[in-house]
Amino acid sequence: MFKRRKVEKDVDQESPHSFNIESFHKELLSLVSNSEDLVFRTITVNEQNLAIAYFEDMVNPSSMQDSIVRPLEECTGEIDYIVIKNTINIAKLTTTDSITDVVNNLVNGTAYIFKEDDTHGILADVADKGTRALEKAETESLVFGPKISFTESITKNLNLIRSNINDPKLCVETFMIGSRTKKKVQMIYIKDIAEEENVNTFRQRITEIEVDSIVDSTVLAQMIEDNSFTIFPQFITTELPDRCTISLLHGKIALLVDRSPTAIIGPSTFMNFFESTEDIYMRWNMGTFLRLVRFVAIFFSILLTPAYVAVLTYHYEVIPSALLVSLGQSRSNVPFPPVFEALLLEFIIELLREAGARLPTKVGQTMGIVGGIVIGQASVQAGFTSNILIIIIAISALGSFTAPSYAMGTAVRILRFPIIIMAGLYGGIGIMFCFCFLLIHLLKITTLGRPYLSPLYPFRFSDLKYSIFRLPYQYLDKRPVSNHPIDQGRIPEKKARTKKDVDE
Structure with missing residues (x-):
């Protein structure tokens, strides 16, 4: 965890200067x-x-x-x-x-x-702010809903939130962090919704930071998180004002950092990283379907390639006989063991992704498409890999890209490498060992002192409609219990259940 010490007041703060x-x-x-x-x-x-x-x-x-x-x-x-x-x-x-x-x-x-x-x-x-105009979000693209994103001006960002929540209970606390380069940080919450303990925890962690400078909100998130050694992000960073607004209304707390185009939202659970604001703007059955697709895609992304390696290395008996023939023909010219073959292709996919991200937009898109086709076809013809593994690697890569959070998608892609190695060493036992270790690790993680796997652990049935599923609005009469909101009601229960008829 990031070391925090109480910042002492500057002894020269009150010393007057000469007025000559x-x-x-x-x-x-x-x-x-x-x-x-x-x-x-x-x-x-x-x-x-x-x-x-x-x-x-x-x-x-x-x-x-x-x-x-x-x-x-x-x-x-x-x-x-x-x-x-x-x-x-x-x-x-x-x-x-x-x-x-x-x-x-x-x-x-x-x-x-x-x-x-x-x-x-x-x-x-009389500062010349020199900020860019409001633009469309780039890293969190949406089909439905507002397209506007945060900018590097903390004043504009706060105005966007206040224009969405014109509630006098919306509180803003300002902090100055940095011994050399002082950065303005604003903590935003709704007073009669956000739990006081969460607010106090955020306030304490921010005021106890002692550092020369904070470059961006993502750096601040790393400084105040509960566990600095885990690969999983513990705070959502978003460039969408509407996602920040929805989180505040659910009882969460947001942080804005001057000169940073993203906001920090906490406490954030594991399930929150697979939620998109698009799920709310779409019909409830469509939103539920897309969320389930993301969870299945992440599961496949983590386990599909290790399962291929384990089956070909230790468990040939589980392969259907019809598939076994084509699989044997596909691998007949491959000189490498399955674990090396899978690691090589996974590494090539990461190279293509990183190269596409660093190149200019149009060149990066061309690099990703052409590079994937050319390298994949050439690898099969040269006998470095099999056709079936290329299909599996492509499905795994697509599954990791379905996560709305870039940080969580990156964590999922990194997790595949140790699981592939364990699958090559111990087969299915190695996969189960990694899966159990990962589950225990997730159970131990906390976000702002709250369980990371909530509402699955501790299990809260009422919060499943906000995480895994998305029910019709008349059933969303209570705020998520996992956030411990002070004002729990969103819609009067009797009013929410009342049916509206045309002749009434």
Whole structure:
């Protein structure tokens, strides 16, 4: 588990700076390592000297000129920090006299304005955010439902969530993490739904992180997860605002990280990684069918290739006689044992997948299709592998791609390799050993202190309609018990069961 220590308060946080312009300029330059992009501007208004400090490439020039410089130059009478605050046309203003506060805000696109020999200065947020516009989700593609995705702006991401949940009970807590590069992290939950223990656990883990910088939300998820050594992801990371909204309404908690286009959702169980928002937008019977297809596909993806290796190595008697002849003919020219043959093809599939992901989009798609066909056909003709194994490997690869979560799909693909090796060494016994070990491991994993295999363990029959199945909406009158929501009701029970007739 990631080591967490309580972050001590900076001893210089409350130390005031010199309000002599020349002295403050020298002090500020020393703290920012004489950075050449620091602009320190002095203007004189009614024989009173004002200083403005900011980083040139971090601020919006038009906002600086129109909202700060021009109003100050037109100011009349005696000026102090209160007059400056009332004169500047910026929504987000903060009063401070701490040099540490000034430096920490300047690097985030804030300008600092003060009058010489005054007692305080003003921090004005004029940052040039430079974020991209709202676009269609790429890693989580959908047929039905909203297509919009999160961006790198935490403000836009929070606006997307608030526009979906216009509930005054929606709470947002802000944290600053990082000793060198401070990143804003926001914890979002609905106060009268999310369990207080889950909120406190999230809050404690975030505040106890001591690190120089957090690059992305996926890095933060690894720092606060329960078990850092398991291959299975313990928090869902999503770029879909609607998935985040649905999770919040079910009693979960979301984390947003500034400059990251994905949100963290927890607690997240094993079953949650096979759920898609499309299941909710489609009719209940279609959604249930697709979920069952995913579970069957993942089961085949993990066990189909190891079963092939075990049967050909130790258990020929289980193969039907009609199939045995064609299987023997297919493998007659293959010089390698089944375990090496399977590992070689699995490795080639991973090479194709990784190459296709790293190349540009159009080139990557061509590489995956052409490479798979050419290498597969050439491998059979050269006698490196059999036709039947290529079919099995293709089915296994397709099964792993059905998982809506990229992290879970990758975990499934990695799991195949040790199971194939055990199948080659011990046959069916090796597969059962791996399966039992995997089941025990999943039973031991927790997510935010909650069982990872819920609602299967501990078994909660009422939550199966939210995980394995998807029932009609009139039967979804309660929130999932596994999330321990405070307000459990979604639809009044009598109202949900009432039939609607045309003549009523």
